């Protein structure tokens with residue numbers, strides 16, 4: 161296939177294609193959730209799956225998240241590979257009991273006898289003008305639960321590759337989809353998908369020598385823009401897209417920070433008790449002697465997600481990233 | 495060795511004692527809903543309906559329909575972030591509001607701003623959540639309306655708890671909780687109904703069965719004979735009512751509220767109605783339902799049903815119709831005007847109400863935002 165023939169695809173389409181290909185290859189893959197069938201999901205990510213594979217393979221469930229995930233556990237026990245959709249971040253909370261008490265620890269409880277090959281897809285994050293309960297970044301809860309993988313794509317290519325890898329994983333994956341990137345586009349062809357990388361590898365999105373921005377999901381484009389803007393200030397920023405929060409790629413992250421000597425963690429989730437605390441601690445523990453400045457965090461404020469008319473004040477944007485970079489003790493270096 | 499093989503009198507000694515006779519704890523028969531949704535309009539019973547009530551309901555329905563149309567228009571103009579319309583469901587919304595006394599409490603969902611407005615809430619305050627300038631635009635205590643609730647069914651246990659607390663305190667307060675058909679599948683629905691029945695709480699559950707949970711039809715939601723039948727399993731009465739018959743809704747809700755108030759316990763009411771518009775302005779209903787189905791329901795419109803009755807009885811003429819329309823228009827014009835003004839926002843409010851006493855950490859973050867805003871202002 162020539163590059164000229166490759167049409168732009170959205171992240172939503174790449175995710176749909178990942179499920180479609182997984183379902184075509186593996187008859188044990190079942191998609192289930194609220195409105196995923198006839199409607200194709202409120203974000204159209206499951207568009208066409210019920211039509212192509214039938215309602216037994218792509219099922220509109222009763223409206224109950226605990227029931228959706230709980231029955232997925234039973235289906236997995238009997239050899240199926242459920243891919244469940246939670247309609248929005250904050251509507252996954254009724255499923256917490258099943259996730260924390262069963263999905264995450266079944267392998268451990270049964271000494272490896274019973275795995276939970278379940279993918280829980282969760283649209284997350286803000287920036288879409290959603291009213292309350294539609295914009296949470298809940299990754300810290302999931303990260304704090306041993307037994308769960310936590311994966312989040314930032315590009316169209318990764319959306320496909322990471323979702324394929326997640327569905328193929330024998331361990332449960334909370335797959336966080338940055339909803340404001342659903343309509344982001346890239347020239348990407350499902351006929352020549354990027355190699356499916358194993359879960360747990362970060363990637364350097366932009367190389368630079370001055371400092372490293374450690375980020376993921378919806379904040380990756382923000383950091384790329386910040387790196388671009390930083391050039392004018394004379395900073396050459398490296399951007400690392402973590403892609404997987406659990407497992408965490410210490411190797412790629414630390415290699416970058418050792419090279420640049422400075423790091424800022426950027427995410428939408430709250431700062432206090434948020435993912436950035438863990439990341440900054442790991443980097444400090446491993447790279448202390450290479451650091452020219454403390455690892456800083458740029459995060460959402462420690463507040464319930466604001467209403468749409470105020471969300472721009474909450475979301476970490478380019479300016480806040482640049483302000484943090486400016487505070488990386490450059491005077492000491494000269 | 496089996497009992498039968500035992501010789502003579504010894505066999506009796508080995509026979510297990512029969513269990514005590516089993517009695518149902520509650521006789522299920524009186525709890526069962528009618529086979530058909532209860533109706534007044536178009537039946538003989540309509541003739542004895544109080545003219546004053548009919549006219550009041552009519553005025554409220556016309557106003558409610560206009561309110562829905564105005565909010566929908568404002569959404570198209572970008573003045574609301576989203577609007578889940580209750581067009582076609584006005585009889586339930588208005589009925590819920592009128593069933594309650596001032597001291598009672600209403601627990602609405604995101605679709606029930608009309609019920610809140612009919613209860614006396616300022617429409618702009620009721621629409622704050624959907625405009626997007628704050629989450630709840632009113633003090634819940636003023637009109638005893640709990641915050642509009644979006645996480646489905648989670649408001650139901652709250653209603654039960656409030657009703658229980660009121661009873662413990664000796665207040666004759668009733669709580670009315672509103673929920674959709676889809677929401678009845680959630681675990682919180684089950685837990686709330688069970689608590690309500692076990693505690694004999696003065697609470698009424700109003701399920702508006704409007705046929706859909708976004709795209710999912712009721713058939714995929716439940717295999718129960720009706721949602722009202724679920725009541726029986728909890729030991730409370732279930733009532734099935736035509737949700738487009740404002741008089742029937744008013745009567746059934748009134749009875750349930752009165753029963754709760756006199757200590758008779760909770761009731762589950764299923765009002766059968768139809769969501770005439772898409773789930774919200776962001777939804778495309780043509781993907782999952784036929785226009786012909788919508789048309790069938792248009793012929794069973796709550797306003798038309800009532801208007802026919804009023805006209806037949808000579809209680810409404812063109813003048814009366816116009817007066818109702820005019821009153822609705824005045825409300826709409828006022829709403830339009832007020833919603834077309836940009837709300838005054840203070841970004842510092844982000845930190846104002848997270849805790850009763852702000853933490854040192856939040857003060858630090860507030861200072862950061864303050865500095866950003868000042869710099870923004872200076873650059874202007």
Ligand SMILES: Cc1ncc(C[n+]2csc(CCOP(=O)(O)OP(=O)(O)O)c2C)c(N)n1
Nearest residue numbers: 251605644645646674675676677706707708
């Ligand atoms: C716990 C939870 N899960 C999912 C949603 C997303 N959601 C919002 S409305 C809706 C459908 C609700 O249908 P129904 O209860 O019938 O009420 P209706 O919208 O028809 O009034 C869904 C799935 C939600 N708000 N809360």
Ligand SMILES: [Mg+2]
Nearest residue numbers: 674675706707
């Ligand atoms: Mg409904």
